[in-house]
Amino acid sequence: MRPSIIARSTIIALTLVMMGSSAASAASVEQGRRLAVVYCMKCHAIDKVSPSPLRIAPPFRSLHERYPVETLQEALAEGIVTGHPTMPEFRFDPDQISDFLTYLKSLE
C-alpha cells in the first residue's frame, strides 16, 4: 500500500470514530432530556432559559454552579432524596444516569 493511501484511510477511520461518538453523545443528551421531561419538568426548568415551574426547585442549568454534576451520580443511583418533601424519590439505572448527566452537562 502506498503511504498516501494509508494516511487517507487512517483519516477516514478517525473521522468515522469521531462522528460516531458525537452522534452517541447527542443521543445521550436526548435520552437524558427525555428523562427530565418525564420525571422532573413538573418542578424544574430543564432548558437554558425558563424559570422553574416550582419556584424553589433549582433550574437544572444552575446545578453545575453549585457542584460538579458528576456528584449527583451516586445520589441518582441510590435514590435521590433532597431536602424537599414534595419531590418524590427517584432512582435511575446506570444507563439512565449517564444519559442524564450528559444532558445536564449540555446545559452548562
Ligand code: HEC
Ligand atoms: C414535585 C416537584 C419536584 C420534582 C418532580 C423533582 N424535583 Fe428536584 N427539587 C424540587 C425542589 C422543591 C427542590 C429544592 C429543594 C431544596 O432546596 O431543598 C429540588 C432540588 C433538586 C436538586 C438539588 C438538590 C441539592 O441539594 O442541590 C436536584 C439535583 C434535583 N432536585 C433533581 C431532580 C431530578 C433529577 C428530578 C427528576 C428525576 C427532580 N428533581 C424532580 C422539586 C422537585
